[in-house]
Amino acid sequence: MAVLLAIVAIGCGSATGPTATPAASTSVTPTVPTQVPGANASLPAMPAADNVPYATQSEAQRLDLYVPSTGSGPYPLAVLIHGGGWTAGDKRGELPLSAVPWLLEHGYAVANVNYRLASEATFPAPLLDVKAAVRHLRGNAGQLNVDPQRVAAIGESAGAHLALLLGTTAEEPSFDDAALGNAGVSSAVQAVVDYYGPADLATSDGQRRLNRGCPAEPDPNIALLLGASPSAAPDRAAAASPVTYLHQGRELPPFFITHGDADCVVPFQQSMELHDAIEQVAPGRSTLKIVPGSGHYLDFDFNSVKDAVTSFLASSLQIN
Numbered sequence: 001m002a003v004l005l006a007i008v009a010i011g012c013g014s015a016t017g018p019t020a021t022p023a024a025s026t027s028v029t030p031t032v033p034t035q036v037p038g039a040n041a042s043l044p045a046m047p048a049a050d051n052v053p054y055a056t057q058s059e060a061q062r063l064d065l066y067v068p069s070t071g072s073g074p075y076p077l078a079v080l081i082h083g084g085g086w087t088a089g090d091k092r093g094e095l096p097l098s099a100v101p102w103l104l105e106h107g108y109a110v111a112n113v114n115y116r117l118a119s120e121a122t123f124p125a126p127l128l129d130v131k132a133a134v135r136h137l138r139g140n141a142g143q144l145n146v147d148p149q150r151v152a153a154i155g156e157s158a159g160a161h162l163a164l165l166l167g168t169t170a171e172e173p174s175f176d177d178a179a180l181g182n183a184g185v186s187s188a189v190q191a192v193v194d195y196y197g198p199a200d201l202a203t204s205d206g207q208r209r210l211n212r213g214c215p216a217e218p219d220p221n222i223a224l225l226l227g228a229s230p231s232a233a234p235d236r237a238a239a240a241s242p243v244t245y246l247h248q249g250r251e252l253p254p255f256f257i258t259h260g261d262a263d264c265v266v267p268f269q270q271s272m273e274l275h276d277a278i279e280q281v282a283p284g285r286s287t288l289k290i291v292p293g294s295g296h297y298l299d300f301d302f303n304s305v306k307d308a309v310t311s312f313l314a315s316s317l318q319i320n
Contacts, residue, residue, distance in 0.1 A: 047112075049144065054136035055129065055180040058116050063133055064091055065144060066100050066110040075109040076150035076317045077137060079166075079189070081130055083157030083297070085221035086118045095156060095297075106310060107319065109146045111137055115162070122227040123240045124175060130162045131187035132180035139182040150317040152191040157266060157297065158221070160197025164242035164274070167192035167253050172245065189253055191316035193309055196259045196266050196296060198222070199274035201237040202230045207269035214264035246277045255286045256312040258305050260294025287312065 049065035068075060080096045080103075082089040090096075091112035103110045115129035134151065141148035155163035169175050170188035178184075198204055205218045222237075223229045230237035238244045246252075255278055259271035268290060278286035289308060294301045313319070 054113075054133045057180065058120060058129075060114050060116045060120065061129055061132065061180070062091070062114050063136075064112045065137075065146075066104055066112075067145060068104050068107055068109065071107060073109075073145035074141065074147040075107060075145060076313075076319060077146040077152070078103045078108045078110050078313070079130075079134060079137070079151060079153050079163075080110060080112045081153065081155035081159035081162050082112070082114070083155065083159040084117075085219075086123075086126060086158045086161075086225040087221055088117065089158070090114060096159075099154070102306075106313075108152075108313075109144070118221070118224040123225050123236065126162055126225075127165050127169070127175055127240075128177045128180060130166060131176055132182070134166065134187040134189065135176070135180075135182035135185040138187075139185040149190070150319075151189045152193065152313055152317060153189040154193040154195075155197060156195035156300075157197060158225075160194040161199070161242070163189075163192050164194055164197050164199060164255075165240075165245075167255060168242045168245040168250075171250060191253050191313060192255045193312065194255060194257045194271070194274075195302075196263055196268070196271065196300060198241075198266050199270045199277075200241045200243045201226070202234065202241065203273065204267060204270055205230075207267040207273075208264065210269065211264065211267055214267070219265070243274060243277045246281050248281050250281060252278065252282045252285050254312070254316045256289075256309060257286060258289040258291060258309075260291045260296070260300050262293050262299070263296045265296040 047064040048067045051062045051064060053061055054063055055061040080099055082091055082093050082096045091114045096112045100110050113130060113133045115126045137144065137146060138148040153163035153166045166189050176187055201222050204222065208214050209216050218229065226233050226236045226240060228236065257271045257275050259268040261268045271288060275286045275288040289305055291301050291304050
C-alpha cells in the first residue's frame with residue numbers, strides 16, 4: 001500500500017465509471033503519474049500543534065494540526081490518515097504533507113495523524129487510534145479552533161481503509177477505547193474521502209487476480225494487519241472490513257470513493273464493491289470515480305479528481 005492524501009466528488013449517489021465487476025481479462029497499463037495536488041504550494045514552517053499526543057499508550061499516537069492563516073474559525077477539520085500497507089508511512093510523508101496547503105487554501109484546518117503500525121499492534125489497534133485522534137480533536141475543539149460538527153476523514157490506501165472504518169463504525173462502541181482518552185466523545189465523521197482503499201479484506205486478493213498483469217500472490221500486508229491470513233482468520237478479516245458494517249438503517253456520512261483501474265496493489269473492484277454496498281443500504285450516500293489508466297500511490301492521477309473532491313467536501317460539510 002502507500003501513504004496519504006485527499007479530495008474528490010460531485011453529487012452523492014452518482015457513480016462515474018463501471019458499477020459491475022469486469023471480466024477476468026481486465027488489462028492494467030498504468031499511465032504516467034501526474035503531479036500530486038498541492039505539491040507546488042508552500043507548507044507552513046511549523047504546524048500550529050506539533051507532534052501532539054492524542055493518547056499515551058504508544059509513541060505512534062501523535063498528530064500535527066495546521067490551521068488557515070485567514071479567517072477566524074472555528075474551521076472545518078480534515079483528518080488526514082497516511083497509507084503504507086498498515087506497516088509503514090508517516091504523517092509527514094510525501095502525500096499527507098502535499099495535501100496540507102491545498103486544504104488550508106480552501107479554509108480547512110488539517111490534522112495529520114499517525115497510528116500504531118502492524119509491527120507494534122495488529123487490528124483493531126490502528127482503528128482504535130484514529131478514533132482516539134478524532135475524539136481528541138473534537139473534545140478539544142474550542143481550544144484548537146476547529147468545528148466539532150464538520151469533520152472529514154481523508155485517506156489513501158491503508159489510510160483510506162481506516163477512514164472508511166471511521167465512516168462505517170460510528171455505531172460500534174467496541175472500537176472506541178476509553179483507555180485512549182476522551183471517553184464519551186463521539187468519533188463520528190461527517191464525510192469520508194477514500195483514495196483506493198481496501199474495503200473487503202476477504203475478497204481483495206481474488207479480485208486482484210482478475211486483473212491481467214497484476215500479481216497473483218496474496219497481499220502480505222493484509223495478513224500482517226490481521227495477524228493471520230484472511231482465510232485463516234475469516235472473522236478477523238470481516239471485523240476489519242468496512243463493508244461488514246453496512247446495514248439497513250445505519251446512519252452513514254457521505255462517501256467519495258476513487259480508484260484507478262490499473263491499480264495492482266488494491267484492486268479497483270474493492271471500490272466498486274464498496275460503492276454498491278453503500279448504495280444498497282443508504283442510496284445517495286456514495287459517489288464513485290474510477291480513473292482509467294491510474295495506478296497506486298504516485299501512479300494515481302490525483303489532479304483528475306481534485307476539483308470533484310473540493311466540491312464534495314464543501315457540499316458534505318456545508319461550506320459556502
